[in-house]
Amino acid sequence: RKEVEQDPGPFNVPEGATVAFNCTYSNSASQSFFWYRQDCRKEPKLLMSVYSSGNEDGRFTAQLNRASQYISLLIRDSKLSDSATYLCVVSSSRDGSARQLTFGSGTQLTVLP
Amino acid sequence: DAGVTQSPTHLIKTRGQQVTLRCSPKSGHDTVSWYQQALGQGPQFIFQYYEEEERQRGNFPDRFSGHQFPNYSSELNVNALLLGDSALYLCASSQGWDQPQHFGDGTRLSIL
Numbered sequence: 001r002k003e004v005e006q007d008p009g010p011f012n013v014p015e016g017a018t019v020a021f022n023c024t025y026s027n028s029a030s031q032s033f034f035w036y037r038q039d040c041r042k043e044p045k046l047l048m049s050v051y052s053s054g055n056e057d058g059r060f061t062a063q064l065n066r067a068s069q070y071i072s073l074l075i076r077d078s079k080l081s082d083s084a085t086y087l088c089v090v091s092s093s094r095d096g097s098a099r100q101l102t103f104g105s106g107t108q109l110t111v112l113p
Numbered sequence: 114d115a116g117v118t119q120s121p122t123h124l125i126k127t128r129g130q131q132v133t134l135r136c137s138p139k140s141g142h143d144t145v146s147w148y149q150q151a152l153g154q155g156p157q158f159i160f161q162y163y164e165e166e167e168r169q170r171g172n173f174p175d176r177f178s179g180h181q182f183p184n185y186s187s188e189l190n191v192n193a194l195l196l197g198d199s200a201l202y203l204c205a206s207s208q209g210w211d212q213p214q215h216f217g218d219g220t221r222l223s224i225l
Binding site for chain 1: 146157214217
């Protein structure tokens with residue numbers, strides 16, 4: 001079983017649609033959680049951190065459920081420029097002196113005109 | 114303000130050869146992590162360097178080694194290259210090991 005699991009998609013949605021991505025992780029000792037965005041043949045870029053209280057950044061809302069080990073990302077009013085692969089990322093530290101990011105395989109989103 | 118820079122951009126090698134990839138962290142960052150990203154997959158953690166020491170390592174063989182210099186830049190070395198080592202190699206830096214990581218554009222390595 002992969003440490004971080006995501007639905008690979010692809011998700012093809014029309015402009016203006018709301019789309020939700022889900023992710024589960026297996027390491028209960030994971031400490032920090034993120035969504036990264038990766039455009040084709042580009043580097044991953046931090047989209048937002050994810051907190052248990054839920055957090056919002058414009059059209060993007062992220063949620064963490066530690067009990068269920070579940071992370072979500074909601075994109076409202078999707079734009080053509082949102083087309084990318086969205087990576088669920090979990091951060092853990094073995095001994096409190098280094099941090100390792102574990103990535104899901106990514107969910108591909110295409111927003112259609 | 115320069116971000117994370119990696120060199121070279123692309124590299125072609127043959128099986129059995131050795132390769133060195135380089136990374137300069139973002140200004141003010143002192144921690145460097147390396148990741149391997151195969152086509153269609155998410156990046157996989159190779160190791161993290163902080164204060165010139167390897168602090169944590171992922172599930173990669175000893176053929177993968179690294180170094181961090183006093184100016185915080187870093188190198189990734191891979192010996193005895195295999196076809197399966199073909200991937201995008203990403204360097205990420207952070208201000209301290211516990212802070213968000215920012216990625217460079219990567220080095221695309223092809224093994225023939």
